[in-house]
Amino acid sequence: MKLLRIGEPGKEKPAALLADGRVVDVSAHAPDYNGAFFESGGLEKLQGLLKGNLPTVDLAGKRLGAPIARPWKVIGIGLNYADHAKESGMAVPPEPVMFTKASNTVIGPYDTVLIPRMSKKTDWEVELGVVIGKTARYIADKESALSYVAGYCISNDVSEREFQIERGGSWDKGKGCETFNPLGPWLVTTDEIPDPQGLGMALDVNGVRRQTGNTKTMIFNVKHLVWYLSQFMVLEPGDVLTTGTPPGVGLGHKPNPIYLQDGDVMELTIDGLGKQKQTLKQA
Secondary structure (H helix, E strand, C coil): CEEEEECCCCCCEEEEECCCCCEEECCCCCCCCCHHHHHCCHHHHHHHHCCCCCCECCCCCCCEECCCCCCCCEEEEECCEHHHHHHCCCCCCCCCEEEEECHHHEECCCCCEEECCCCCCEECCEEEEEEECCCECCCCCHHHHHHHEEEEEEEECCEEHHHHHHCCCCCHHHHCCCCCEEECCCEEECCCCCCCCCCEEEEEECCEEEEEEEHHHECCCHHHHHHHHHCCCCECCCCEEECCCCCCCHHHCCCCCCCCCCCCEEEEEECCCEEEEEEEEEC
């Protein structure tokens, strides 16, 4: 299934994209795609409903929100591709590097991304987003970890490198700025993506290809990450995990780094997960 949310910020209604290309409104049966929806078995119920007669929706002129409602937690994984660690001048980590992104960073896939007022080094990062489908606490083994996943989406882990690296204290300052996590356009459930470790991914800035990669080159795969995080914290339904970025970020550009400016346009794709497009605006 492909799940999406349609409407202005704070007024989104849940919908589903069917295999024949039609979009159907499911708001009469699911108030929203949030933790309560996943926890109550909403995915299974929705699977049956989609076989029935549901009202169709014309997406023309309508905004797409993030495919899930504001999550409780957004957990990021840093340096999860060896070639990205190298271009960033950092060592390959022996364990996953974790940071948090504020839940209010999550915006729609075509929404405007704001450059912070003090920023000189706002950067892009195409990433595989993982949405948790059921409570994960001390998962016993890695092989069962994917059973805790509801689905996958594109995440743009927008980052301010001066705030993140040069200002000290925590990466969170450079990761948690307003609008710094576009998600979507839809959440693709695990039945359509049985193996998340073979997805091609790319990001363009102003029509120039900047990132090309594949999730098969992750240092720590999705199974490992979900299992690992559950040993340190409780992952709840609707939580989002962003799993790291391949090489090609502005920070690593040679001979000199390049960063995003007012009016720049980012376009992101991941196999099977759709496309995103955002324009940058100075806050």
